[in-house]
Amino acid sequence: MAQYYPGTTKVAQNRRNFTDPNYKLEKLREISDEGVVKILGHRAPGEDYKSVHPPLDEMDEEPDYIKEIVEPIDGAKAGDRVRYIQFVDSMYFAPAQPYLRSRSYLNRYRGIDAGTLSGRQIIEARERDLERISKELLETEYFDPARTGIRGKSVHGHSLRLDENGVMFDMLRRQIFNKETGKVEMVKDQIGKELDEPVVLGEPLDEETLKNKTTIYRVDGEAYRDDKDAVEILHKIHVTRSEGGFCPE
Amino acid sequence: MDIQVFPHRILGSDRTEMLLNRIESLNNVKRTVIQGPRLPPEDPSENPKYAEKRVITVKDKEIELKVKTGRVFVDISNDSDVIDVKDEIEEICEELLPFGFDINIGKFIRTQRTVTDNLKYGNGSVPDELIGMTDQSARLKDRVTILKKD
Secondary structure, X not given: OOOOOOOOOHHHHHHHHHHOOOOOOOEOOOOOHHHHHHHHOOOOOOOOOOEOOOOHHHOOOOOOHHHHHOOXXXXXXXXXXXXXXXXXXXXXXOOOOHHHHHHHHHHHOOOOEEEEOOOEEEEEEEHHHHHHHHHHHHHEOOOOOOOEEEOOOOOOOOOOOOEOOOOOOOOOOOEEEEOOOOEEEXXXXXXXXXXXXXXXXXXXXXXXXXXXXXXXXXXXOOOHHHOHHHHHXXXXXXXXXXXXXXXXX | OEEEEEEOOEEOHHHHXXXXXXXXXXXXXXXXXXXXXXXXXXXXXXXXHHOOOOEEEEOOEEEEOOEOEOEEEEEEOXXXXXXXXXXXXXXXXXXXXXXXXXXXXXXXXXXXXXXXXHHHHOOOOOOHHHOOOOOOOOOHHHHOOOOOOO
């Protein structure tokens, strides 16, 4: 197996697990296909995928060797639109974080474009592939209903204190903790458009489980400096990069 | 002297109500300020099940909660008792804030009139005990509630 991430701590191991495509992610909850479509908000549930017209089969395409070598993903074959899903991960022991998301997505999925920012991470893909990927991301260890936000816009909140029930701040209040059921419900789609019926995302993970699953080094969890192996590799990269020169000409 | 309570999580209305009632029942507490992110305005289309904004009752007085509690500043009437009051507040917080909190002694509520105060209320017309009780963008009557002490 390739060395995906250095380190001897649990955080490092979790990072390796995410980035290793052979590692099977634990399924933690069930969200229906219709629920995923509603959350994404790109099409109404049951509606056909919008695709190029005339269909790709009827188009005269220029001959291209790459098209012969690379087998297209389903969405590309059908000429789907490119759509997106964006996640925000709280600094308070969220299971995933933006850089790790990008690294792991690129190891796990084909035909995607991942964009990383400090507090949020966007993934773009052909619509039907995006729905398949989103379902996997929402149902597995990548996601926690309280500490991970699905936010197409107005993403602010990843570094703010959590609410007393453990839910991350969201100015549009898309994911809401239902006191009666103890579950988090998605009452708006990812860009904040009200849903007719809330999509139940399930119970938030407890603090202990989150600390076991997190990929974030924290002083009050596992501190980065305590991970000797990871720090050593980081030093090595820093020294070789400095000695080699950033831009040798 | 003031005491600042900094909960490690943002408090909801129920817990704020409990905390304020307990703090207000202590002797030597003169003024209490709660500070934090503003609650969204009431939205008639919102499902009332999810509404966070509500009226809380502190010492039999109804107060419309405008913010989610991120910090609580407590002004002490007698500075020499500050350590005792801090210990009492700490005990209350240990019971009500299981997720952790920080507590500090210092000066957290301002005591001098600002230029904005003078512009808004006229030179020197704000009573001393109302200085620093609200932010410059809000009206005093919207934010300050006076509780009668026995």
